[in-house]
Amino acid sequence: MGRILRGLAGGGDLRVVAAETTDVVEEARLRHGLSPTATAALGRAMTGALLLAQLLLKTHKERLTLRVEGAGPLGGMVVEADAFGHVRGYVKNPRAEVPLREDGKLDVGTLVGAGTLRVDRSLPNGEIYTSAVPLVSGEIAEDLAHYLFQSEQIPSAVLLGVRVKGEGEV
Numbered sequence: 001m002g003r004i005l006r007g008l009a010g011g012g013d014l015r016v017v018a019a020e021t022t023d024v025v026e027e028a029r030l031r032h033g034l035s036p037t038a039t040a041a042l043g044r045a046m047t048g049a050l051l052l053a054q055l056l057l058k059t060h061k062e063r064l065t066l067r068v069e070g071a072g073p074l075g076g077m078v079v080e081a082d083a084f085g086h087v088r089g090y091v092k093n094p095r096a097e098v099p100l101r102e103d104g105k106l107d108v109g110t111l112v113g114a115g116t117l118r119v120d121r122s123l124p125n126g127e128i129y130t131s132a133v134p135l136v137s138g139e140i141a142e143d144l145a146h147y148l149f150q151s152e153q154i155p156s157a158v159l160l161g162v163r164v165k166g167e168g169e170v
Contacts, residue, residue: 004054004085017054021047024087025162026170032090035097036168037106041068042077043162043170044108044140046089049081052144056121056152057083065120070138072113073098106164112138117147 005018025043028034034042049066057064066079066089075092101107118132131151136142141160148156164170 004050006054015055017051019047019050019054019085021050021087022170028089029168029170032094034091034094034168036164037097037108037111038074038091038094039164039168039170040106040162041074041108041111041140042079042089042091044160045077045079046081046087047160047162048140048144048158049079049089050085050087051158052119052148053081053083055148055154059124060084061122061124063122065122067118067120068112068115068135068138068140068143069118070112070115070135072096072111072115072138074111074113076115108140109138112140114138117143119147119151 003020007016009016025046028042029039045066045068049064053064063080063082069076073093073096077089077091079089081087096111098107098110115135116132117135121129123129133147133150136146141158145156145158148154
């Protein structure tokens, strides 16, 4: 379970949502035997799904599923979250890895590759509302901001980070 913080800024015109997910991402890394870059990708997606759930879900019966369907070595990932901070997810190829970027950072965009971001919302009446947008970069945060603008008409800035150190610990 992630820790969620919510607030307003700009005289109430700006909604701010933050999540601290270190423990849940580390648990996912251990359970799935994730490579360092796969850890960063899944961690970003898990945190992003929690943030989307805070913004989009209206009742306790709703759930949100994020599907990142990329052509990169990761092979895609699926993450499910609710408005209470519960989240779970997996990647298709947990040991997939790519070289570091020139700046020395993990290259999540290359690991994910080009593709589609799908968001499914399970509504209280049992219906599923699905929306899909092309991946902008595969780096997850930019892709979620693009989704929010294109599908939900919510201009957004999304920042996601997973610090991986040593043998891959979060």
